[in-house]
Amino acid sequence: MGLKKKLGLGVASAALGLSLVGGGTFAYFNDTTEVNGSFAAGTLDLNAQPTTIIDVKNIKPGDWMNRAFELKNDGTLDIDQIKLYTDYKVIDAEGNNAGEDFGDHIRVNFLHNWDKADTPIFFTTLSELKEMDETELYEKVFVPWLGTFGGYLAAGTSDTLLVQFEFVDNGKDQNKFQGDSLELTWTFEGMQGPGEAK
Structure with missing residues (x-):
């Protein structure tokens, strides 16, 4: 290989090297900015006071018991709907109920105000309430009961609800229920409303 060729190859190699080095060191304007976000979920916190709504002894057919209890929304979100689930257990003292349910004879009268209304907004027996669709x-119950709040329980508010339990006198022999007891459990479930733009 001649000197000219060697010099030409050397110059070409140097030019290629400089172009590779120069290609990685060009300058340009730039700027950056950053945005942040956070998501905090609200809370539903439904409470009832007192937690024992009724505890009576020695009732007989025809007796009624008026009770008041307070539902409170201690959460940060409105409760749009309240569901009530009823369960109970009958203790048959004498073992002679012959398949009859004591819950068929306890009527629940849901009242606005027992001092001002002599008819309930809705009534049913405990056994029917247990089977009712929420x-x-x-x-039938919570929309009129909580009607002053539009059927829902706003965050940070409470409402006092009035209920009457009645041992219905059906005019027939109810001796089979003497000494019996019924243990009632009401479970209230607060439900959120639909989503909305925030």
Whole structure:
């Protein structure tokens, strides 16, 4: 290889090296900015006071018991709907109920105000209440009961609800229920409303 060729190859190699080095060191304007976000979920916190709504002894057919209890929304979100689930256990003292349910004879009268209204907004027996659809019960009981709040319980508010329990005198022999007791459990479930733009 001649000197000219060697010099030409050397110059070409140097030019290629400089172009590779120069290609990685160009300058340009730039700027950056950053945005942040956070998500905090609200809370539903439904409470009832007192937690024992009724505890009576020595009742007889025809007796009624008026009780008041307070539902409170201690959460940060409105409670749009309240569902009520009823469960109970009958203790048959004498073992002679012959398949009859004591819950068929205890009527629940849901009242606005027992001092001002002599008829309940809705009534049913405990046994029927146990089997009732929660949506139907919400419309029949909680919408009128919580009507002053539009059928819902706003965050940070409470409402006092009035109920009357009645041992219905059906005019027939109810001796089989002497000494019996019924242990009632009401479970209230607060439900959120639909989503909305924030």
